[in-house]
Amino acid sequence: MKLHQYLLDAAQRWPSKVAIQELDGSSITYEDLDAQSSRLRDRLASIGVQPGDRVGFWLHKSADAVVTLFAILKAGAAYVPIDPTGPAARNNYILADCRVAAIVIEERFKPMLEVHGDEGWHPAILDIDEAGGRKWVGDALTHNVGAGTSLTVSPVGAHDLAFILYTSGSTGKPKGVQLTHENASSFIEWCARTFSLTSSDRFSSHAPFHFDLSVFDIFGSVKHGGTLLIISEEVGKQPYELAQLIADHRITVWYSAPSILSLMAQFGYLDTRDYSALRLVLFAGEVFPINHLKLLTTYWPHPQYFNLYGPTETNVCTYYQVPTPIPADQMEPVPIGRVCSHLEGILVQADGTEMSEATEGELCIHGPAVTRGYWNLPEQSQRCFVEVNGRRYYRTGDIVREEGDGNLVYLGRKDRxxxxxxxxxxxxxxxxxxxxxxxxxxxxxxxxxxxxxxxxxxxxxxxxxxxxxxxxxxxxxxxxxxxxxxxxxxxxxxxxxxxxxxxxxxxxxxxxxxxx
Amino acid sequence: MTDQSATMSILKDYILVEFLPGEDPGHLTPSTPLVSTGILDSLAMLKLVAFIEREFDIPVNAHEVDEEHLNTLQSICALVASKRSLVR
Missing domain, CATH: 3.30.300.30 (ANL, C-terminal domain)
Incomplete structure (x- = not known):
């Protein structure tokens, strides 16, 4: 399954439904999202982007950034999202490291862009005035490509690269996790089965696009013909504002790291608004302090809560539905739960051999959602996998314990x-x-x-x-x-x-x- | 001391004690970036706003708890001044 197929299907089934909404009220329908991204794909192809290339986008979070990432996928390339709030030196390192063929960049970020053109690397630059509010896509495309132009693009396979997400690297330089269409779509299909997502769902987009939580937000919403509410980087840090918009926009599916949910529980005045539309609260990325989770579930007793666990290399690989209400005497954080049905997990010892009896060890994951490795780091990639019984498992580096009921409990890291x-x-x-x-x-x-x-x-x-x-x-x-x-x-x-x-x-x- | 310099002094003292313990006061200037450098994180911004509301008896709107309004002593003072002019 190719990720942009979700958009093609949605545009057929729900052409006039709002696909993406921004906080200023501007929005784009599925039909327009499909058409705009196809036009931008043609523009990318005309400046030299070819299937198999990487294309960076340095835009603030907006509907236009979603148009751009679908355009890159439609061109057969892999998107590389750049953190618009990140330091320029780090962002420029990322673009050079994976030798992007093109960079879609907002005018305001252009002074920070440094392309040295060394070793024959000369990316094409597509700069636009301002992302958001649908101001630029139409303009940029009108004078760049004639209406109706459609360039031929080679077909993409499910095993082709869809995006590269850069994460912190212990050597001092970020490393790029390579993820294919199949890696992401196998996860999205599992989400569809597990959370019963529908076209009436209204999804939050709280995570930045360079963070792996955005994969669920964007493709989970588009697959189901839902509406995705784009939450800007700035608003995303403000608990009171966030709490207000969840109620006002009648969000049904919320997904974020626990830290902002903790702040909302403490400072969001959650007892002052109607949250009846909210049916699913998903959190991932770190341990949720149990007292704050208890407080949150007191304010919002009706949604289903899921603790999702997994590194970028596998996306979500275990999940746990939190039974509510949480007993007042529960002091331990909630478990990370069981391995998702599309994956297999084993526990290994420090030397990489599978544990036969013991119930405590490093969690290793095998399956269609697991990355092929890091961009241009073959040795580091090799070290992250272990072969057991002829199968290749990704070593998460997380030490877990299996409880009597089969749930896994997170104990800590084996590294720093x-x-x-x-x-x-x-x-x-x-x-x-x-x-x-x-x-x-x-x-x-x-x-x-x-x-x-x-x-x-x-x-x-x-x-x-x-x-x-x-x-x-x-x-x-x-x-x-x-x-x-x-x-x-x-x-x-x-x-x-x-x-x-x-x-x-x-x-x-x-x-x-x-x-x- | 003018209203504005008194405000600046109160805010500077509070930020130094709460978020920059041990810092040389001379290093915290009216234009030192506070939010974009992580000196004030989300929780610190909320604490600062609670202090401003209490100390100056003015309400601060939720949408003003952001980098635009709180990134420098200068911008925080401007926020306080604008609120005070409304109260008066």
């Missing part, structure tokens, strides 16, 4: 990756960033669970002058190199960092320092 606001954060990438600072001699970063926001990142620093550095300078420096969710929440300055007997950073001691 954490989830913050649903995003993957390699603590090593933050350290690499800190070491770039001219006044830092040593840096080590630890993360601790925090009841109010999920995870707090604490940087321990030794400065070259032996004195504390300016927090403002630290935060400003970080904001120029890493995304905002990766910037440490706390900085502490020391004369030296604790070391183990083998002279490595003693992270356990640092954690105890952070707790005190």
């Amino acid at each position: 990756m954490i989830k913050k606001r649903g995003f993957r954060v390699e603590l090593g990438e933050i350290e690499v960033c800190l070491y770039r600072h001219p006044d830092i001699r040593e840096a080590a970063v630890v993360a601790l669970a925090d009841d109010s926001v999920g995870m707090r990142v604490h940087a321990h620093i030794v400065s070259k002058q032996g004195k504390p550095l300016s927090l403002i300078d630290m935060k400003t420096f970080c904001s120029e190199h890493i995304p905002i969710y990766m910037i440490p929440d706390r900085f502490s300055f020391h004369s030296s960092l604790p070391k183990t007997s083998t002279d490595k950073i003693d992270y356990q001691t640092l954690k105890s320092w952070s707790r005190s």
Whole structure:
């Protein structure tokens, strides 16, 4: 199944239904979404985009960004979404790393774009005035391509690449997870069966498009002829505004990381509005602090709640329906549940062999939703898979325990990756960033669970002058190199960092320092 | 001290104590970015707004709890000033 087939089918079945809506009231029907994306596909083909290419888009979240990603898929290429709020250096690295054939970019982001054209890489640039409000797509296309022009595009197979999502990399550089049409569509088909989605559903689009939660939002909605409400990056952080729009827009399916749901439960005044339309609340990406989940289910007792778990490499691979009401004496976070029916899961030991009796180990996943690996990182890709009984399993790096009832419980990581606001954060990438600072001699970063926001990142620093550095300078420096969710929440300055007997950073001691 | 410089001073003291402990006050200028650098995250913005409402006895609308209104001491002062002119 090709992902853009969902749009072709929806445009046939529900041509005049609103496909995408923005908060300012502008919207686009399925017929127009199909037509606009076909025209943009023709434009991309005319500037040289070919099947198998990668195409980046550096646009703020908007209906036009959805038009663009469908156009890229229709051209037989893979889309590479760029974080419009991310640091320019990181975004430019991503575009160069996967050698995009073209970049669709908003005028306002163009000053940040740097294309060096080295090693014969000369991407075509398609710049547009402003995304959103349907201002640019029509204009850009009218003077770029004649009406009715339709260029021939080679067919795409389900095993072809559909998109690349870049996540935090422990080496200090983000790594691109390659996902095919089949990877994503097998997940969407599972969602359709599990959540009984329909054309009357109104889906939230809270996650940014470079985050894997957006795959459900966009393709889950389009497959079913639902309406997708685009929530901008700025509004997405405001609990009160979000709570208001869920009620006002009669959202039926909400999907986000737990952190914003926690904030909504605490600061959204959820008892002041009518949420009767909301039937499904899905959350993923990190542990939901149980007290905040209890509070949320008190305000919203009627929807079904699902805890979805899975790394970008598999999309959602386990799920758990939270029974409500949650007992007042429950203090443990909810389980991550059972492996989804389109996948298979096993637990392995540290050496990669399958566990026969024990019920605790690293969760490994096999099936059609599993990535083929990382872009241009064959060795790292190889290390992430283990072959058991002739089958290739993706090693999630997450240690889980199987309970007597068959549900899996998340215990922790085997490495130094954490989830913050649903995003993957390699603590090593933050350290690499800190070491770039001219006044830092040593840096080590630890993360601790925090009841109010999920995870707090604490940087321990030794400065070259032996004195504390300016927090403002630290935060400003970080904001120029890493995304905002990766910037440490706390900085502490020391004369030296604790070391183990083998002279490595003693992270356990640092954690105890952070707790005190 | 004018109204505006008094407001600036109160806000600066609060931000230094709550969100920048140990920082040299001289480094926090009226134009230092606060939201785009992660000095104020979502929770910190909510705390700051609760402080502003309490300290200056003015209401702040939910849609004003964002980077546009809270990114610098300057913009926060402008927000407070605009609210005060409505109250008076």
